[in-house]
Amino acid sequence: MLLASVVALNLSMPGVAYGQSSQAPASxxxxxxxxxxxxxxxxxxxxxxxxxxxxxxxxxxxxxxxxxxxxxxxxxxxxxxxxxxxxxxxxxxxxxxxxxxxxxxxxxxxxxxxxxxxxxxxxxxxxxxxxxxxxxxxxxPTYAECVAFFSNTSRVCDIYKTQAQKPEDAAVGAARSQ
Amino acid sequence: MERLSGHARVSSRARLLAVVVAAGGILAVTPVSAADEVTQDRLLNPGKEAGNWIHHHQNYSAHRFSSLKEINRDTVKNLKVAWTMHLGGIEPGGIWSHGGLEGTPIAENGFLYVTDGWGSVYKIDAHGGRGTLAWKMDPKTDRDWAGAVACCGVDNRGVALWGDLVISHTLDGRLIATNKETGQVAWQRNVADPDKGEVITGAPLIVKDMAITGVAGAEYGIRGWIAATDLKTQKEVWRTHTIPGKGEPGSETWKDANNSAAAGGGSTWVTGSYDPSTDTIVWGVGNPGPDWDNAYRPGDNLYTDSSLGLDATTGKIKWHYQHTPNDPYDYDSVAENVLVDIPGPSGPLKLALEADRNGFAYAIDRSNGKFVWGLPFVKKVTWTKGLDAETGKPIEYDSSKQVQTYVASVTPSRTNMETDICPGNMGGKNWPPTAYNPDLKLWYIPVIESCNRIKVEVATPDKLKPREFWTGGGPSQPFTITGSVTAIDVTTGKVAGKMETPFPNLGGILATPELVFSGQPSGEVMALDAKTLQKLWEFNTGGGVNAPPMTFSVDGKQYVAILVGLGGAWDKWFIDATPELKKIQPGSMLYVFAL
Incomplete structure (x- = not known):
């Protein structure tokens, strides 16, 4: 399948870095x-x-x-x-x-x-x-699990935040007109 | 009148900006001249600059027809690669292992503007018979955020031009304006929200100093919309939801108690067209969600699977025509509407043509949304026995029924949980654009000749979760899928020819006076005779063609350009229907041909 080459490519690309940077502690x-x-x-x-x-x-x-x-x-x-x-x-x-x-x-x-x-x-x-x-x-799935998987460089985890965790994103939300 | 004053404002403002920027010494290159600014007047008259291609669909009517004819029936046999350029954007993200190329290049005064799947914009100088990268704008798309809710690939179908700016979208929901000379981002605005399952894959349509944006996400429980952003103020002018709100006209076509309309789908991810004579934007609307469990959402589910006529100034819906009410097949109607005027028995007919996922090609009167004619353009249709000659509705459609069953023996339903349908859920015809030759009055459709198998999963409200699939089932591919280029004579509403291909047409069509260009996901770019569809020329790019060809001229010479890089939905979800394509490698390359 196509996946083969992509995964191979992955090894030499920054894409794999997120996996590494977000790895759980060495322990x-x-x-x-x-x-x-x-x-x-x-x-x-x-x-x-x-x-x-x-x-x-x-x-x-x-x-x-x-x-x-x-x-x-x-x-x-x-x-x-x-x-x-x-x-x-x-x-x-x-x-x-x-x-x-x-x-x-x-x-x-x-x-x-x-x-x-x-x-x-x-x-x-x-x-x-x-x-x-x-x-x-x-x-x-929880926010903590998501961040542990992806690190915090992406907004992919934001939807798992509880209301209390969200204030820092208020400005972003407000910027989007409805 | 509003339009005229609008132009005047824009061009003087743009000129002023150019002067200011040049005087400020920011530009190291030639200052922008007024001739390079894209105005509404230029967008209305692309025929006056035949060497350019300044609309996504070539003109407001979405004809994808160029009058250039240096490359013609006699000379096309000498067509060769003039130059190529490697692009980027195949990185993985979300559920996707790689990106692909689905964009249409824009050409203006010898420069090309193209995008890759993650939304980077490339400006390429095509003067002198070669391609030189002038700049690349990388929007740094949040790949994991957007790629996890892109149902059908890491895709971006291209840019638009306005003033001295390049207007583009990103998968993660932004509208971005980039300075055409410098490649610097002038401003950007969030239009769609991936937290809600919304992403953007289409090119913007520029109408009267507004950028019109469509959204994707009907497989993730969105409520679709079309939005207009004022390019001068960067503020939203209007946003029209494709699913009516409570109490609005059309809301009565969602009859359930689950508030299914709130997550009812109705995406708008293919760039629409515009009729300046009536100030009407014509735009296609996608499938309802959940895709395959139509008993969850009894009623006709307006305005899913419809073509909409919108007042360009206000976004108000003027008319609609729905193709597949209460759709249980994922037969969306996002396809572009091609605007064509032909002589009729009582004066000129102003048509909007649409080739639907459901396998039928429709001509609608675009002054009122009334059905004119319709016919199957695929070889095999099993879900209906045909269209009602008066209304164009599937003949089994019963307005007294809350849940439509059409040909019940093949239709996915809660009592028919696994079934084979033709066309398959990719269509028919998917996003790859059609083209129209106004001399021959022939309309060319890039066809997926298909059947596939649908398994229904009963939807329940607890299964509706943010950023998770909301499809009520899924397809599988036990059947080989092929393709064709099918020509329809618009004066008769009949099929005029069909050139069958071993693989589905995943790229779309370009028409010139004597030729039709298209491609195959197995790598071939080809030129056909516009009248007979006989193949006159072919070149194997060695990649997968998943994007439309276009043509332009520079230094008095005609070129044909096409992006090559198989991505999109096919090689993740539908590849089992074309096992030979499993060997096609991901890639990202621009091919430019000349005599």
């Missing part, structure tokens, strides 16, 4: 997983908050409401979900390594799409750890 073992979440474009369908949702691209499942275990998440990322749009991210999936007991031929029309980038086992584990620690079981 957080899941910071590497957040970088994978951005790099592998999980957010393209599941969104930054993991809630996924329908829309033009069908329905990416909510990772906040998922009941998958760490091992099941690792398998899903590695092998994709047959018959859905969830891609596989493991090099050699359905070739050298059977997935869900199937190779390419056996998967046939159920073969999931190939991810835009391949992830090493340690990256797949890292992103699973990140989902478990920061997304699975979380309620509605």
């Amino acid at each position: 957080d073992p899941t910071s590497a997983g957040k970088a994978v979440f951005a790099k592998a474009n999980c957010m393209g369908c599941h969104k930054w908050h993991g809630n996924g949702g329908g829309g033009y691209g069908g329905d990416a499942l909510s990772l906040r409401k998922t009941e998958l275990t760490r091992e099941q998440i690792i398998e899903t990322v590695s092998c994709g979900r047959p018959g859905t749009g969830m891609p596989f991210f493991m090099r050699g999936a359905y070739d050298e390594t059977k997935c869900h007991g199937m190779n390419r031929r056996e998967a046939s029309a159920q073969m999931p799409p190939e991810g835009g980038t391949f992830l090493r086992t340690k990256d797949v584990e890292a992103v699973a750890d990140y989902v478990i620690a920061h997304i699975k079981g979380a309620g509605e």
Whole structure:
């Protein structure tokens, strides 16, 4: 897919910097997983908050409401979900390594799409750890979560602010005539 | 009369500014001359400067027709690349892995003004048979903020010119005026609000010293609008909502108890046209939301899926014509309306032509919004058996019904939760613009020959959240999608020809006296015979054509220019319908051709 080249491009572009600058403190073992979440474009369908949702691209499942275990998440990322749009991210999936007991031929029309980038086992584990620690079981997205993901260089998080957090934006709001 | 005094004010002010700026020594280049200022008078008479292309749609009538004919039926075989220029703007942002190019270049006195998907404006000196970048204005678009609520790509369709300024939009909702000589931002104004799911992808339309802005976001629960900004004061003159407020005419067509109208969609993201003889802006309105669950919003849902005639001075709606009432298909009507006058049985017919996502081409009387003729321009239509000859409504339309079902066996609904429709939800015809040859009276439509599968998800009020999709379902692509250039004889309202293409037409059309130019997302730019649609010339750009061609002249020589860089909705949401296009790489490049 097109994603492949874009992700490759990403590595040499400032785009990846936001992932790094906004990483959780070094003490957080899941910071590497957040970088994978951005790099592998999980957010393209599941969104930054993991809630996924329908829309033009069908329905990416909510990772906040998922009941998958760490091992099941690792398998899903590695092998994709047959018959859905969830891609596989493991090099050699359905070739050298059977997935869900199937190779390419056996998967046939159920073969999931190939991810835009391949992830090493340690990256797949890292992103699973990140989902478990920061997304699975979380309620509605919050401002703190959003800022932790994006840093505060974008207005993307503003809608999650509570009223008390908003005064500094009053001038911006007022500038827009209705 | 208002118009005339308005011009006088602008040009004298602009001249004064130019003098002041030059005297202040800010300009290192040639001072702006009055001849370079874009006035309403010039915008009304683009035919007087045939070598330029000063409107997004070439003229106020949206003809996209140039009278230049050095490149013609006989010479086009010698057309070659004159020069190219790499642009930027393919960076990721929000849910998008890259940007694309959908813009129409503007050409004035040998300079081109183009945009990339993130709204950077490039001024390019095209003199001397080569392209030299004069300046680039990067608006520093907030990519994560805007890109997360852009349903259909990182897109910007181009600029407009006014006075000594270049007027442009950004995806994150701004209207920006840039000094044409220096590339410095003169001023900017927030017009749309991504916090509400609003973004801007269209080019501004300049009418009487106002910039007219349309908005996108019907997939995110916006209430659409068209807004006019006074370019002299930078203040809003009017903002007309495309969904009526409570108690306003048309509000009775939203019959639910959920206040669905407040998030009812009705985007306006394609630049409209303008009829100066009646001071009427004609602008298309997009789909209702949620897209595929029309039982959530019983009623006809005005003014979604409609063409609107607006008083340019006040923004007041003069007339409307709705194509797909209570739309359950995402068959929006944002497309440009092409204004054409042809002889009729009792005097001249003043038509507005629109090629709709729903697969039908319509001619409306633009003096009153009445239906004149309509016909399918795609090969396959399944959602209706046809249009009523009198009203132009789908023949299954039943005004006594609150929820329309049309051909119920294929129509998405709460009792038909997964179904295949033709055209697919991209159309028909999407934003890529048509072109009209006034000599031949032929209207050329860039067609997506398609079907796709729709899965309905029942909408409930709790699912409506700021900045989240509000679609009531979604499409998938089990069918191969192709395309065509389809010509309609406007005097008869009949299809005059169809040139089929392996891929959907995602770029749009340019017409010249003897030729039609278009492109393919697989990379080809092509020239067709204007009468027969026979292919006369083709060049493979090696990228994906997702933008309209245009033509201009400089130093007495004609050029054809086109932006190349596949982006938009297709390669994220619809690529499975054209698997061969998966190999097309993102890119950002301007191609300029000459003999």
